[in-house]
Structures are given as structure tokens and as C-alpha cells.
Amino acid sequence: MIPQTNPKATYLEQKPAIDAAIRRVLDSGWYVGGEEVAAFEAEFAAWSGSRHAVAVASGTDALIVALRGLGVGPGDAVITVSHTAVATVAAIELTGATPVLVDVDHYWTLDPERLEALLANWPAEAPKAKALIPVHLYGQPAAMPALQAIADRHGLAVLEDNSQAHGAMLGGRMVGRWGKVAAYSLYPTKNLGAIGDGGIITTDDDALAEIMRALREYGWRQRYISDIAGMNSRLDPLQAAILRTKLTSLDHDTARRQAVAARYTEGLAGLAGLALPAVRDGAVPAWHQYVIDAGARRDALQAALREAGIGTLVHYPVPVHLQPAYKGRIVLGPGGLPRTEAAAGSILSLPMFPQLADADVAAVIAAVRRIWG
Structure with missing residues (x-):
């Protein structure tokens, strides 16, 4: 796994x-x-x-x-x-x-x-x-x-x-x-x-x-x-x-996260309908998570990856303003939160940590590409 x-x-x-x-x-x-x-x-x-x-x-x-x-x-x-x-x-x-x-x-x-x-x-x-x-x-x-x-x-x-x-x-x-x-x-x-x-x-x-x-x-x-x-x-x-x-190893670990993210971005490019993380001009992310947007296929992709022995998570499955403790009482900005609400049903975090082996990164890429078709 x-x-x-x-x-x-x-x-x-x-x-x-x-x-x-x-x-x-x-x-x-x-x-x-x-x-x-x-x-x-x-x-x-x-x-x-x-x-x-x-x-x-x-x-x-x-x-x-x-x-x-x-x-x-x-x-x-x-x-x-x-x-x-x-x-x-x-x-x-x-x-x-x-x-x-x-x-x-x-x-x-x-x-x-x-x-x-x-x-x-x-x-x-x-x-x-x-x-x-x-x-x-x-x-x-x-x-x-x-x-x-x-x-x-x-x-x-x-x-x-x-x-x-x-x-x-x-x-x-x-x-x-x-x-x-x-x-x-x-x-x-x-x-x-x-x-x-x-x-x-x-x-x-x-x-x-x-x-x-x-x-x-x-x-x-x-x-x-x-x-x-x-x-x-x-x-x-x-x-x-x-x-x-x-x-003492944080900068080294960050560089490894960045290397893993670069491999994901290269290896998953070109899959129609699968959105990879956008990076703002001038930004160098720390890649706490590598989050893809799989749209309506998210749950099926997550289940298939689980069957293939690959763990994923959703960060976050329910926006704060829709959680039971907050729903109906939190003030929202004009126009509501459509992007936030859409994200909850479509995003998926792939494996990401500094000790992730190159072979495991390659396995994740291969599994996503095979499942996505």
C-alpha cells in the first residue's frame, strides 16, 4: 500500500x-x-x-x-x-x-x-x-x-x-x-x-x-x-x-516535495478532463498536498486507486460553511461560494511526503493514467 x-x-x-x-x-x-x-x-x-x-x-x-x-x-x-x-x-x-x-x-x-x-x-x-x-x-x-x-x-x-x-x-x-x-x-x-x-x-x-x-x-x-x-x-x-x-532537514524535504510534484505534473499531463494543480506566476509552492480536480469522476478514481493499493484523501470533503456546526449561521461574501462548493465534490489529494520513493511516484502516475483511460 x-x-x-x-x-x-x-x-x-x-x-x-x-x-x-x-x-x-x-x-x-x-x-x-x-x-x-x-x-x-x-x-x-x-x-x-x-x-x-x-x-x-x-x-x-x-x-x-x-x-x-x-x-x-x-x-x-x-x-x-x-x-x-x-x-x-x-x-x-x-x-x-x-x-x-x-x-x-x-x-x-x-x-x-x-x-x-x-x-x-x-x-x-x-x-x-x-x-x-x-x-x-x-x-x-x-x-x-x-x-x-x-x-x-x-x-x-x-x-x-x-x-x-x-x-x-x-x-x-x-x-x-x-x-x-x-x-x-x-x-x-x-x-x-x-x-x-x-x-x-x-x-x-x-x-x-x-x-x-x-x-x-x-x-x-x-x-x-x-x-x-x-x-x-x-x-x-x-x-x-x-x-x-x-x-535542519526542512529545506531538503521541501525540495523533495517539489521534485515529486514536478514528476506528477509531467507524468499526468494530457489526460482530458483531469485538471492538475495551477501554480501562480512567481510562486514556488511548498506542496503540502498535490491536489488534482477529477470532476464527477473523483469518487470512482479514488475507489479504483484504493483497489490498486494507493491511498488518497479529500482535503476537504465538506466546506466549513456547510458543516453541521456552522451551516446556516456563517456570513458569506457576495455571490456565495460556488468554487468552494464545487471543489468539495471533485478534488483529490495524491500521495505526497518527502520519503515517497521514485518507484511509488511512478506507480501512482501509471495507476491514474490506466484508470483514467
Whole structure:
């Protein structure tokens, strides 16, 4: 069986170094915060080119802490997409703010034209739009120059959801370096994944970084004294030590993802009715996922690949605004979300992880071509 993703393969590839990092933490006697977390933050900040990195317990918490650091709360609206992991929208509501969802473009990221139309017709009685969360979905950079320009005109703070795009580039600039702040998930299947949960936030803003560090630990600036109302969201030293090890190979792993994606694109070209991932001009995706659009044949293709021993997944089968917890109560942008709703029935994620062997990539290509006919 060729799995769609395989976080254990990353561990096995770096097993001696990861095991040594774990032993180092266990032997240290320091199990919350401390030098390992501080070192990971410094190393991640350097890797991303940011002044600050603030580690937290999950990618969801990274979004919550970043939003709260920006002053987002009850009475505010935050604009994002529905074609995303539910965490993006859940984080907005967990701050007390109101999510407003717009449709995606054909790169599966937030559509600047739909955003402009939404802001041009913002109801006077609606909560004030305070922040914008572009999601670099599947490792594909969103249209940041256009989105940032629109946000600047309308006074919106930009928080990039970079959970699937560690190391992606746009116009020679790393994603996560466009907005005021960026949030990353470190979930095991992510491009940089812990062996457990984790998240991290980057920013160049000194004051914002200080606020976020306080927010993640009860609002403490001085131990046991809460200057502001905070929360408990700490990355533990075990995960920090593992992530420090994995960070050393992240660029190499990204290059391998890019090589796999290039082989898929070359090998699957020319199949009528099968749409391969579009890449924006000037973009270098991080290829968290390689997502094809199989139209009405998606379910049949997925079933046939499963029979052939090839794992696939649908990211995501139900848009957030149509899920039971959110359906009928989430504000949508003008024109609704037709691309988002169509995608749920047609997209399919092929196997994608850095340790995917060339022979397995070739087997996936051959199987898709044989099944597609």
C-alpha cells in the first residue's frame, strides 16, 4: 500500500537524532518551557527571516493567539475562506469574533476580486472588519500582493495562515513574510511536523510578539502576575527538541516535495478532463498536498486507486460553511461560494511526503493514467 501521507517515515529517516533529542530533554529534568523551546523559537525565526517566533500548543492556538494579539475580539469580523481546515474558522469564533467567508480562486486560495466586492458592499450594521486571514492552502501561495493592497486600503490586519506552506515562496519572498503576523501548524503531517501537536507564530512587530508571549501563558509578563487575560498554550520541550532536529532537514524535504510534484505534473499531463494543480506566476509552492480536480469522476478514481493499493484523501470533503456546526449561521461574501462548493465534490489529494520513493511516484502516475483511460 502506498499511503497518502506517512509521518512515521520522517521519524524513521531521522530516528537517531530524534531519539537523542528526546533523551536530552528527559535527562534535563525541565519539561515545560525552558531552553529547548527558546532555542526552537530562535532557530525558526532565523529560518523564516522573522524577528520573532512564538511557540504555542497547536496551529489552532497559533491563530487564536495571533488574532488576540491583534486586538480581535467580540464585535469584530475576520474575513477568510471556507475551503480550509475547520481550524481557521474555529479560531476566529474562539476569539469571540465573527467569521465572514469569501470564495477561492482557481489556485484554491482567497479570491481578491471576491474580497474587494465584499468590502465594497459591507453592511453598515455588520461587525467591523478588523482582520484578513489568507490561507496558503496545500502549500500554494495566495495572491498576497493584491490581498495586502486591499487590506491596506480597508485598514485590515493581515494574518497569514501558513500551516500548509512552510517555505513556499511568492515573487522571491517567503510566505508568512507578507502580513503583520503568520501562524503555522506543526501537526505531525505538516511540512514541519512534531510527534504530537504544536504551533508557532512569526512577526517582525516587537510589541505584538511581547503581547503574544504573554497571551500564551495566562497573560504573564512576570510569573504568577496576569497583566492581561491569557490562556495556557505552551509547546512542550520534547516537541521543541524534535522540531529543532526536523527543522535542519526542512529545506531538503521541501525540495523533495517539489521534485515529486514536478514528476506528477509531467507524468499526468494530457489526460482530458483531469485538471492538475495551477501554480501562480512567481510562486514556488511548498506542496503540502498535490491536489488534482477529477470532476464527477473523483469518487470512482479514488475507489479504483484504493483497489490498486494507493491511498488518497479529500482535503476537504465538506466546506466549513456547510458543516453541521456552522451551516446556516456563517456570513458569506457576495455571490456565495460556488468554487468552494464545487471543489468539495471533485478534488483529490495524491500521495505526497518527502520519503515517497521514485518507484511509488511512478506507480501512482501509471495507476491514474490506466484508470483514467
